[in-house]
Amino acid sequence: MKVISANKIKNIVAELCIQANLALREDVFRQLKRAYLVEKNKTAKDVLGAIIKNAQIARKEKLAICQDTGLPCVFVEIGQNLKVSGDIRQAINQGVVLGYKKAYLRNSVIIDPIKREKSGYAPAVIHFDIVRGEKIKLTVFPKGFGCENKTQLKMFKPTAGINEIKKFIIEAVKAVGPDACPPYVIGIGIGGTADYACLLAKKALLRKIRNPKSEIRNKSKMQNSKNYKLENELYSEINKLNIGPMGLGGRNTALAINIETYPTHIAGLPVAINLSCHALRSASKTI
Amino acid sequence: MIQLKIESLKTGEKIFLSGKIYTARDQAHKRLADAIKNNKRLPLDLRGKIIYYCGPTKTPKDKAIGSCGPTTSSRMDIFTPLLLKAGLMGMIGKGNRCKEVIQAIKKYKAVYFLTYAGCGALLSKYVLKAIPVAYKDLGPEAIYELEVKNFPLIVGIDSTGRNIYGKK
Structure with a gap:
């Protein structure tokens, strides 16, 4: 052994x-740069520029x-x-x-x-x-707890449809608004028990953010992946909310939506949402 | 004291602040509010001061301060009207404020600023000096006096009570 x-x-x-604390995750950094490029709102672009510069300073000067x-x-x-x-x-x-x-x-x-x-x-x-x-x-x-404080759990009826789930998630993001450092990465856990849905939502944040470039290359493969459609629908609807970086408007409210699911009970449908601020930090090592 | 013409500041305006500001977050607010309620002497005269909702990281050896971005302002909402009544001139933080805070800002002709949220490393570049001045036992939640130069701010709520998050 x-x-x-x-x-x-x-x-x-x-x-x-x-x-984790000094070097922003590559996938998050890539998505922020992409957000900067597509942003049209002047204030939002200024804020995104500051966020990108912040990550560069942190890495170079070994600051959190x-x-x-x-x-x-x-x-x-x-x-x-x-x-x-x-x-x-x-x-x-x-x-x-x-x-x-x-x-x-x-x-x-x-x-x-x-x-x-x-x-x-x-x-x-x-x-x-x-x-x-x-x-x-x-x-x-x-x-960080600015975003952890905004965690929500809802125990839906098993007969609830996908639209009710979507509405819950969108309303949760609206309620958070500018407070938890948007643009957000949104982790969602669906299924299991109450505690397990919360854990899934947090674990979803650890999943690498999809790269739209490689998505074009592997389109059919991506579309077959679990929850792809729901993630994309939520991504585009949440980015229409005009919350934007620092909550000052713009087309970048969510950097990504990551959903994890698990089997659940015939009588229930737990849905948990765990937000991350734009500074989504994690680091892994396998030995 | 910072020379700012508070009443000339307009919501949405971007300014660069130089001078002294004071960090204070949850526990420091709770203590300040308790002291005001009990007519005790404050460890910091709030008149004309600007409070920054911030709990910095530890200071690295070669730096003036560590990472020092704003924390969520709304957690301070229950204490803010009392602090404004005691003479506080301005606040720096992130996110929205409640109705009572907006009314108090208007009443006492104060101002609420936003600064780049989640950009603590960048913002540390505008801090020349940081010294703990009160409640040192609170560690990262102590009150620090920060000497800042060209610290970037956006007016979030001006002295007429106009709210940047209210106009969308």
């Missing part, structure tokens, strides 16, 4: 925390993309034939503290949610998943 030390996991998590360096969420996929020597949960939290301190990131974690005393860097919110094989995939997703 292959063995990995907790210490190694600690160091990888530290590295991923720094990478956003001062809200998030609640660190860590997704772990462990192969069932891999053995971890040591305490994996502790290693992840130590890695978070190490990485956050090293890169001068913000200590935004409050230990007691009610008393709200002194803030620190950890613990992270950790999700473990057992998969086949003998590898481990670690993903660090620092989630």
Whole structure:
């Protein structure tokens, strides 16, 4: 059986925390540049220009993309034939503290949610998943709370149609309006249980944003992919809302819509929406 | 004090601010509001001041400040009218404000600015100096005095109460 030390996991998590917070994801950056090119509204274009410049400065000068360096969420996929020597949960939290301190990131974690005393860097919110094989995939997703605060869950009747779901999502984005740093990446989870739909919505944000250029090349393949149609319909309807960058109008309200689905119960239809601000940050490593 | 002709600022106008501003977010607002309610002395005289809704990252060794963009303003809405009554002149943040805040801005002839949301690295370039001046125990939520130069702002709500998000 292959063995990995907790210490190694600690160091990888530290590295991923720094990478995620300082270097904007390539797919998000590409989509922002695309948004800048197609934007006609003058103010919106100015704001998008600032957002792009911000990402460039952050990467070059090793500064956090956003001062809200998030609640660190860590997704772990462990192969069932891999053995971890040591305490994996502790290693992840130590890695978070190490990485956050090293890169001068913000200590935004409050230990007691009610008393709200002194803030620190950890613990992270950790999700473990057992998969086949003998590898481990670690993903660090620092989630800012300006957008996390706007999360919504609705338990629909099983007879609800697609139009009701669409309406719920569009109304949710409208209600958020300018507050959570648009243009947004919108994660949607449909199915499972209440908690699972919320998790799917968050995981949807980790999926790479589709590249419209490669879509043209692989059109038939893309169209066959799950939820493609619904994602596209929502994308065009939400971008007609004229919320725009910073909420000052424009055709770029959503950078992408990512939907994940899962089987559910005959009596229900959970739908969760988890927004990300334009600074959607995450980093992964598989070993 | 910043020399700004508040009443000449118009909603939608872009300006570049130089001078001193003060960071304050949720917990600092709660303490300031409690102090005002209980007639206690404030650690910061709010008269003529501009508050920036911001909790910066830690300051890297070679920099004046870390990443320092605006946080969501609406969370401060319940405290803002009281602070305006105590003499606060302006606020910088992101997103919309509630009706009561807009009315108070109009009543006390104040101003609400927006700045580039989610652009903390870029905005750090306009900050020359940052020193904690109150509630230091709050860490990133302490009140910092920031000396800024050409800090980019958009007038979100002017002293007549006109709201940039209301006209669409």
